[in-house]
Amino acid sequence: MIDAAGLRVMRAIADEGSFTAAAASLGYTQPAISQMVRRLEQRTGTVLVERIGRNVRLTEAGLVLARHAGPVLAALDAAEEEVAAIAGLRSGRVRLMAFPSASATLVPRALSLVKQRFPDVSITFTEAEPPESLAALKAGECDLAIAFAYEGTDVARGEEDLDAFEITPLLDDEVRLAVPRQHAVAEQGTVHLGDLAADPWIAGCPRCRGHLVQLADAAGFRPDVAYETEDYVAVMGLVSEGLGVALIPDLILRTVHHSDVVALPMEPASRRTITAVTTPDLGRVPAVRATLDALIESASSQSTAPTTRLPEPTFSI
Amino acid sequence: MIDAAGLRVMRAIADEGSFTAAAASLGYTQPAISQMVRRLEQRTGTVLVERIGRNVRLTEAGLVLARHAGPVLAALDAAEEEVAAIAGLRSGRVRLMAFPSASATLVPRALSLVKQRFPDVSITFTEAEPPESLAALKAGECDLAIAFAYEGTDVARGEEDLDAFEITPLLDDEVRLAVPRQHAVAEQGTVHLGDLAADPWIAGCPRCRGHLVQLADAAGFRPDVAYETEDYVAVMGLVSEGLGVALIPDLILRTVHHSDVVALPMEPASRRTITAVTTPDLGRVPAVRATLDALIESASSQSTAPTTRLPEPTFSI
DNA sequence: CGGCGTCGATAACACCGGCTTATAGGATGA
DNA sequence: TCATCCTATAAGCCGGTGTTATCGACGCCG
Numbered sequence: 042m043i044d045a046a047g048l049r050v051m052r053a054i055a056d057e058g059s060f061t062a063a064a065a066s067l068g069y070t071q072p073a074i075s076q077m078v079r080r081l082e083q084r085t086g087t088v089l090v091e092r093i094g095r096n097v098r099l100t101e102a103g104l105v106l107a108r109h110a111g112p113v114l115a116a117l118d119a120a121e122e123e124v125a126a127i128a129g130l131r132s133g134r135v136r137l138m139a140f141p142s143a144s145a146t147l148v149p150r151a152l153s154l155v156k157q158r159f160p161d162v163s164i165t166f167t168e169a170e171p172p173e174s175l176a177a178l179k180a181g182e183c184d185l186a187i188a189f190a191y192e193g194t195d196v197a198r199g200e201e202d203l204d205a206f207e208i209t210p211l212l213d214d215e216v217r218l219a220v221p222r223q224h225a226v227a228e229q230g231t232v233h234l235g236d237l238a239a240d241p242w243i244a245g246c247p248r249c250r251g252h253l254v255q256l257a258d259a260a261g262f263r264p265d266v267a268y269e270t271e272d273y274v275a276v277m278g279l280v281s282e283g284l285g286v287a288l289i290p291d292l293i294l295r296t297v298h299h300s301d302v303v304a305l306p307m308e309p310a311s312r313r314t315i316t317a318v319t320t321p322d323l324g325r326v327p328a329v330r331a332t333l334d335a336l337i338e339s340a341s342s343q344s345t346a347p348t349t350r351l352p353e354p355t356f357s358i
Numbered sequence: 359m360i361d362a363a364g365l366r367v368m369r370a371i372a373d374e375g376s377f378t379a380a381a382a383s384l385g386y387t388q389p390a391i392s393q394m395v396r397r398l399e400q401r402t403g404t405v406l407v408e409r410i411g412r413n414v415r416l417t418e419a420g421l422v423l424a425r426h427a428g429p430v431l432a433a434l435d436a437a438e439e440e441v442a443a444i445a446g447l448r449s450g451r452v453r454l455m456a457f458p459s460a461s462a463t464l465v466p467r468a469l470s471l472v473k474q475r476f477p478d479v480s481i482t483f484t485e486a487e488p489p490e491s492l493a494a495l496k497a498g499e500c501d502l503a504i505a506f507a508y509e510g511t512d513v514a515r516g517e518e519d520l521d522a523f524e525i526t527p528l529l530d531d532e533v534r535l536a537v538p539r540q541h542a543v544a545e546q547g548t549v550h551l552g553d554l555a556a557d558p559w560i561a562g563c564p565r566c567r568g569h570l571v572q573l574a575d576a577a578g579f580r581p582d583v584a585y586e587t588e589d590y591v592a593v594m595g596l597v598s599e600g601l602g603v604a605l606i607p608d609l610i611l612r613t614v615h616h617s618d619v620v621a622l623p624m625e626p627a628s629r630r631t632i633t634a635v636t637t638p639d640l641g642r643v644p645a646v647r648a649t650l651d652a653l654i655e656s657a658s659s660q661s662t663a664p665t666t667r668l669p670e671p672t673f674s675i
Numbered sequence: 676c677g678g679c680g681t682c683g684a685t686a687a688c689a690c691c692g693g694c695t696t697a698t699a700g701g702a703t704g705a
Numbered sequence: 706t707c708a709t710c711c712t713a714t715a716a717g718c719c720g721g722t723g724t725t726a727t728c729g730a731c732g733c734c735g
């Protein structure tokens with residue numbers, strides 16, 4: 042019945058003291074104000090303005106409306122400003138989820154970039170393996186997920202809604218074979234997976250284990266999984282002690298390094314693709330977009346260094 | 359840019375969880391909501407709603423708008439209710455001005471009537487003689503004035519804006535001649551003003567004095583004004599002591615009575631009309647209208663008693 | 676005292692927001 | 706796989722809300 046425009050007009054009349062001045066202050070013409078007041082009067086069923094000769098004065102009811110204009114318009118402006126802040130990246134929150142090995146490498150740099158560019162955008166970060174993070178994304182508990190898919194599979198495999206997700210490739214990650222330094226194959230340039238059919242294996246997360254089994258199957262054997270751990274530091278430790286061999290993505294090796302472990306390229310090579318996943322809607326939210334851009338940048342700067350030679354490890358045992 | 363309707367819609371979506379339910383709760387159809395959201399989104403330049411499969415979820419910016427809806431809509435409702443209260447006489451303020459002799463008679467009863475009918479309407483009352491009260495009315499410091507005009511003159515005489523005022527006759531008041539009981543004319547049924555040409559006169563307010571001079575002029579003499587006071591109690595005292603004679607409106611005599619004073623009808627008769635004056639706009643303000651009605655009622659109940667015999671005085675010396 | 680400037684009211688008109696109905700497309704669940 | 710429910714879109718209609726043009730009235734000032 043009464044809207045903000047009406048209140049704005051009443052306030053302008055109260056402030057300016059005439060319809061014409063109110064119209065000027067609001068950027069309207071005088072008849073617009075005249076009609077607006079008449080509409081308000083017939084809607085409220087009350088006289089709002091007293092026409093005294095050639096100027097006007099608000100009645101009690103008119104003053105009531107003018108008085109309410111302040112708070113209402115201020116609140117509307119506040120809402121608008123708050124939304125504008127989100128749109129202008131002067132505010133905003135991104136709930137990011139990434140799997141552990143991404144958390145250690147891609148994420149910190151991206152977070153830093155965002156923080157530097159948009160100090161008021163806050164990113165909350167949770168570690169989660171791809172299946173969980175995609176579920177969280179669907180559940181609305183997450184805005185951006187960093188997932189990975191082994192060559193030939195799809196990130197959202199198992200999920201029917203392929204176009205419910207917006208998938209951005211970040212990094213192409215080679216999977217290597219970690220063996221103890223004293224292992225027979227340690228000196229080879231490349232290793233065939235079949236060469237290690239007899240070795241005990243150390244498997245990581247369920248998906249990684251699935252990948253291992255799949256590769257081994259292609260190589261004609263069933264791996265003897267002696268240990269299972271999602272902690273790559275532990276994997277390296279186990280390998281270094283000669284307790285088994287493991288598949289380790291290159292990305293991990295940039296962070297976790299062990300002097301008694303050798304990471305060899307495999308033949309045939311296996312790769313995984315690290316992707317950022319969001320929804321089409323969320324992908325257009327400025328803060329999410331900015332984070333995604335930072336992740337892309339972070340990934341491209343990481344992939345510029347090919348990893349034949351291992352870079353200086355950031356974490357060493 | 360953002361209006362109350364938009365906020366209402368966003369809040370409904372937040373509350374109901376779907377466009378369709380929000381539409382139902384607001385009494386709209388579903389496409390109306392769909393379009394409203396789209397408009398809001400392109401106006402704010404931000405994604406407000408995340409379309410997840412077949413239901414929707416608000417983004418951070420959308421939640422911001424939904425969150426602001428409460429205060430804004432509450433304030434609007436408050437404004438509306440406040441105006442409705444004034445329109446419905448559950449509230450309201452009337453600034454009444456009346457000249458002294460009206461204050462003593464018409465006004466108290468009218469105030470009582472209004473108070474009884476509309477307990478929440480507050481009437482502030484100020485004593486003022488007609489020229490002042492009309493000026494206050496013009497100045498916006500008064501909503502309703504009780505004025506009087508002697509026969510043949512106009513309430514708003516001197517004021518050019520005849521139709522700037524809305525004038526309601528309340529009472530027809532006869533002007534009588536107050537003389538001491540022992541005065542020579544005291545036993546006459548009616549008195550000619552000329553019979554008292556030689557007496558000292560007691561005059562009241564400027565306008566009353568003007569009226570006296572005018573009547574005396576018609577009777578062929580210039581009154582010897584020995585005393586001037588606007589206090590009719592004092593007038594009665596002066597008359598009772600034989601210090602002079604005075605014109606006194608009948609209305610006064612209902613309140614102020616003195617056993618040693620006789621109030622005689624004049625020949626020719628002189629009357630004054632007591633009127634309520636407001637502006638056309640203010641006359642449509644419910645509280646003012648109600649007060650005016652009460653005054654009319656109060657006046658008609660007073661005039662039903664013709665004053666040949668004086669009623670029991672409410673104030674006696 | 677009469678003209679002129681200014682203010683508000685009104686009429687006529689145009690535009691666009693905003694709602695409706697009708698319909699299509701897509702997701703979910705039995 | 707079908708039924709159902711949800712959202713998106715198209716097309717149309719109405720009314721609110723703005724404009725310009727004009728009038729009438731008040732008030733100032735020469």
